Each structure stands twice: as structure tokens, then as C-alpha cells.
Amino acid sequence: MSMTIALAGKGGVGKTTVAGLLVRYLIKNGLKPVLAVDADANANLNEVLGLPEPPTLGQAREEMKSIGLQQSYMTKDMFIQMRVNEALVEEKDFDLLVMGRPEGPGCYCAANSLLAASLEKLLDNYPYIVVDNEAGMEHLSRVVAKRIDLLVIVSDPSRRSVKTAGRILDLVKSLPLSLGRAGLIINQAVDGRVSDESREMAGQGGLELLGILPSDAELAQMDAQGQPTARDLPEDNPVVEAAWGIFDRLELAG
Numbered sequence: 001m002s003m004t005i006a007l008a009g010k011g012g013v014g015k016t017t018v019a020g021l022l023v024r025y026l027i028k029n030g031l032k033p034v035l036a037v038d039a040d041a042n043a044n045l046n047e048v049l050g051l052p053e054p055p056t057l058g059q060a061r062e063e064m065k066s067i068g069l070q071q072s073y074m075t076k077d078m079f080i081q082m083r084v085n086e087a088l089v090e091e092k093d094f095d096l097l098v099m100g101r102p103e104g105p106g107c108y109c110a111a112n113s114l115l116a117a118s119l120e121k122l123l124d125n126y127p128y129i130v131v132d133n134e135a136g137m138e139h140l141s142r143v144v145a146k147r148i149d150l151l152v153i154v155s156d157p158s159r160r161s162v163k164t165a166g167r168i169l170d171l172v173k174s175l176p177l178s179l180g181r182a183g184l185i186i187n188q189a190v191d192g193r194v195s196d197e198s199r200e201m202a203g204q205g206g207l208e209l210l211g212i213l214p215s216d217a218e219l220a221q222m223d224a225q226g227q228p229t230a231r232d233l234p235e236d237n238p239v240v241e242a243a244w245g246i247f248d249r250l251e252l253a254g
Contacts, residue, residue: 003252004129004147008172009154010164011135014187016040017223018154018213019132020048020230021240025247026128027093034094035126040134043098046089050228054089056100080117095126120146128252148172150250151182153207157189162198166205183208185246188215192242211246214238 005022009015019036026034038045046054089096123129131148153168155161165184172179184207186194192214202209216239222229233240 002123003149005150006131006148007152008133008168013154013156015154016132017229021243023130024230032093035129036096037131038098039131043100045132048230050231054098055087056098058100147178149180154185154187157194157198162201183210185210187213190215213242
């Protein structure tokens, strides 16, 4: 049975970098193959993993409208499977599937539906699935994944960000999905320290504090230059070392 790990958080907290580091950790520890899913309409998980911009399922939304599936020889399920096969980027130890946003105007809920259907079919092919969700809260109500075994909410050390993390957890608990363990990673902490107030806020929000990642000049510079941070940060980088410690404690291998 596969393990689905979803990441969530407000914008700018480093959620996608944490998702990329998690993919790297799973591979490093032989927990592969991994399916990395970028469920963010503003997709950039490929960048932190060191991959070129891939095709997306969001593009399929426009194609479905233009070709008129009801009048074609191709059923909806056939079309979905074809587009998933085309959109799935296959690497040595992991695959990447990107939702993306539609090319035309309007809601991209159809793209989410495509992604959800694709995940259901792909679950049994991978022992670990890492889903990098869109920043914020509203998108979670679309229920991209029907089961989340581990929800990792990422925040920065500020009181407001930690409070938002608690609201995200409350929202996820209200959704029609199966939720296992949930916790908080506080990122970008100066000197790896977090105020007592933010810690108390996490507790008030019912959040298990999984660990703290320090702010780091090397990571910030690589990110500013568009370098693949999750792939190329050295093993002795303090963020990588702290992330490895957090993931070790999660005992992902079960």
C-alpha cells in the first residue's frame, strides 16, 4: 500500500523546497520509486528537482473543450489516460506529474478533477507519493487526494504564518478525505530558533511541531538564481541536515 504525503502552507514559506528535499530523502534512503505531484497551478516543483518545465494536466482542460469528446471516438477515460501518460515525466528514481493551470480563462477545477482521477489510478504503482499543494487554503477543498497519510504544513516563524497553518489543519479535517498524521515544519528560522509565542500558537492550533529548518544564505542564493535547490544543496548544508533529522524522526519507512 502506498503512502501519500501532502505539503501545504501559505505562500513564500519554502513549501516546495521542503517537498523537493523530501523526495530527495526518500530516494536517498531507498524508499523508491517516488511519485512527485505538483498540484500547484503555479508549478515549480520541477525547478527545485532540476527538471525542465514539463507538460501539464491543466493543458488537457483546454484540449477537452476544443476536441469535443462527446463527438469523438475517444471517451473521457481514454483521453485522461493518454494525457497522463504524456504528462508523466519519468526519471531514474522518481516520476513527476504536474497539474498546471489552464491556458484559457475560467476555473481550473477540471484540471484538479483530472489530477484526482489520475492519482487514484497511479497509487498502486508507487510506494511513496509526495504532493506539493498550492499555497493557501481554498484549493484544498477541491480534494486532489482522497487519502493523506501524512500532512506536512510548512510555515515561517511568524505568528501569522503559524496561525494560518492551524487554519489549514482545521480545513483539512473538515474535508471528505482520510487523514492520518499531521504536523508542522517551521522554516526560515533565524539561527534555527522559534519564539515561545509561535510555539504556543502551534499548540493552540492542534499542530504537532515536527521540526525547525534554519534560514540559510546558500539556499537563498541558489533559489534566487533558479538553481535546483532540493537536488544540489550539499549534504552538509544546515537546512539539509535539519531536514534529514526531521524526516528520520517521522520514520517514513514504517
